[in-house]
Structure formats: C-alpha cells, structure tokens
Amino acid sequence: MTTNKSKFKKWLKKLKPFLLTREKAYRKFSAKEYKIEQEMKKQLGENLEFFYVDGECVGIGHSDWKRRKKGKKYFPLLQNDEIESGEFHDYK
Numbered sequence: 001m002t003t004n005k006s007k008f009k010k011w012l013k014k015l016k017p018f019l020l021t022r023e024k025a026y027r028k029f030s031a032k033e034y035k036i037e038q039e040m041k042k043q044l045g046e047n048l049e050f051f052y053v054d055g056e057c058v059g060i061g062h063s064d065w066k067r068r069k070k071g072k073k074y075f076p077l078l079q080n081d082e083i084e085s086g087e088f089h090d091y092k
Contacts, residue, residue, distance in 0.1 A: 033050060036050075037049050037050065040060070046062060046075060047062060047063045047064065048060050048061065048062060048063065049061065049062075049063045051077055057080070058077075058079060058080060059077050059078050059079040059080050059082070059083065060077075060078050060083065061075065061076065061077030061078060062075040062077075
C-alpha cells in the first residue's frame with residue numbers, strides 16, 4: 001500500500017497554523033499556572049504543584065516525590081475531589 005505524499009504534505013501545511021496557535025495558547029496557560037504554583041508556595045510554605053494524568057489536572061501535591069511517601073514530613077497528592085469536598089481519603 002502506498003500513500004500519497006503530496007496529499008499529506010498539503011494536510012501538514014493546513015494543520016501547521018492550528019498547531020502553532022495551540023502551542024502559543026499552551027505557553028500562556030503554562031505561565032499562568034506557574035504563577036499560581038508560586039503563589040501557593042508563597043502563601044502555604046510548601047513547594048506544591050498541579051498533577052496531571054492523561055492531560056487532565058487530578059490534584060495538587062508536593063513537588064518533592066519523597067514528601068509524597070509516608071513519613072515524618074508526609075504531604076500526599078491531594079485529589080481534586082478531596083480538595084473540593086474537604087474530605088481526605090487515606091488510601092492504603
């Protein structure tokens with residue numbers, strides 16, 4: 001089976017502006033999200049960040065993965081539903 005390279009080159013040319021627009025929007029979003037994370041750090045005294053799974057924000061947790069493990073200075077990944085409800089689920 002052969003592909004029509006000229007056909008795909010035309011599609012690549014048509015799609016490029018959309019990709020560039022998306023990348024520009026994503027850079028703006030990332031910069032705003034970074035500012036929010038810095039504000040969390042400033043106000044709460046912990047180096048926290050948003051966590052994503054399959055492109056969706058699922059919660060907030062400590063950026064130091066050692067702090068997300070059980071221990072003296074334990075700070076788990078807090079899921080969105082926990083934050084919204086105010087109820088901590090101690091999954092074991």
